[in-house]
Amino acid sequence: MAAAPTARRAAAAAIALVVAAAVGTGLWWTLGRDDPDRDCAGLRTDDGVRTVLGASWRSGLPCGELADGLRRATTGEQPGVHTPAQAHAMRTVxxxxxxxxxxxxxxxxxxxxxxxxxxxxADTHAVLTGISDTAMAHDGPDADAWQDDRGVHFAVRKDQLTGVLRGLAESPAAYATLRGADLRQGAAGLAAVPAGPARTAIEDALARAAAPAGVFDGIADDVLRGRGAGDRTAWQQAALQGLAPTGPTPPAFGDAPAEYLAQSWLQQLARPAPTTPERFARLDEQATGLLGLWADATRQDEDGIGLPALQDRARASTDRERASAAGQLKQAAS
Incomplete structure (x- = not known):
């Protein structure tokens, strides 16, 4: 008779362990998502990725080696310069x-x-602006990398790229790498505006700087959604560290205008603030900050170019893209 209660207790304990394991798995999947293999198994077995890796592919390829192989296949020795095969590989990945x-x-x-x-x-920035006719002409399922007089390029749909950036941004260091690279593209667009420009030239460069910045704001919102205060602050702090200026002083505007704008803005971002979240919130002013620096460096008549109205337009564009990206990502995760 004593065996029956013992058996029941053993069965109950087994059920409890299964439930606990299931709950733990659910929490891990929601919060950690760091399965040793799950998140790279799909990449490893993807036909396109397998073709990109070529002879270096094998069924048990560790995630780190997989990532390094993809990086080598998609980039060359000279930064920003790619062959058609490399750009095709990047699009495939x-x-x-x-x-x-x-x-x-x-x-x-x-x-x-x-x-x-x-x-x-340069390519991802064009996609994220949402207004590049060239990028949109090459973002379809049957499209591929292409070459023009500025080099070799690739494009995908904006929503696809936003999702990929979000996946990478789980790492604050990766987020900083990607946002910093995009920041420099926005700065380069403003730096290229000629002296004494027509207002339309400023508006175009500003629109191309503001929209991608808003996408990155929305990505950060999604990364931080549902996290506790401590985890949020730690991610923001790490991202800000990744966006720290690379030198004590920026170069002169006349020597390197794009780098002057980017580094000067990053120095503004690095200024002390009461809290990390408050300092991180300054990123929302990225496009307006670049515009103000450009106006000062080029000695523009602020009233003549309508600087306050232009900055208001940049804020509106950034906020619109931020809400759009955050909404897209939230819906995709539901």
Whole structure:
């Protein structure tokens, strides 16, 4: 008779362990998502990725080696300069990651893939503006990398790229790498505006700087959504560290205008603030900050170019893209 209660207790204990394991798995999947293999198994078995890796592919390829192989296949020795094969490979990898459920990216893949994608910042920046006719002409399922007089390029749909960036941004260092690269593209666009410009030239460069900044704001909102205060602050602090200026003083505007604007803005971002969240919130002013620095450096008549109205327009564009990206990502995760 004593065996029956013992058996029941053993069965109950077994059930409790199964339930606890299931709950633990659910919490891990929601919060950690760092399965040793789950998030790179899909990449490893993707036909396109397998073709990109070529002879270096094998069924048990560790995630770190997988990531390094993809980085080598998509980038060259000269930053920002690519062959058609490399750009085709980058497009293939981005689409493979975009097709992953909820765009989860293994921790070992995030850094190398972010650095590779940052090397294509001119292309990703064009996609994120949402107004590049050239990028939109090459973002379809049957499109491929292309070459013009400025080099070799690739494009995907804006929503696909946003999802991939979100997956990589789980790492604050990767987020900083990607956002910093995009920041420099926005700065370069403003730096290229000629002296004594027509207002339309300023508006175009500003629009191309403000929209991608808003996308990155929305990505950060999604990364931080649902996290506790301590975890949020730690991620923001690490991202800000990754966006720290590279030198004590920026170069002169006349010597390197784009780098002057980017570094000067990053110095403004690095100024002390009462709290890390308050300092991180300054990123929302990225486009308006770049515009103000450009106006000062080029000695523009602020009333003549309508600087306050232009900055208001930049804020509106950034806020609109921020809400759009955050909404897209929240819906994709539901």
């Amino acid at each position: 981005v689409l493979a990651v975009a097709d992953a459920a909820h765009v989860r990216v293994h921790p070992d893949v995030r850094g190398p893939l972010a650095r590779a994608l940052a090397d294509y910042a």
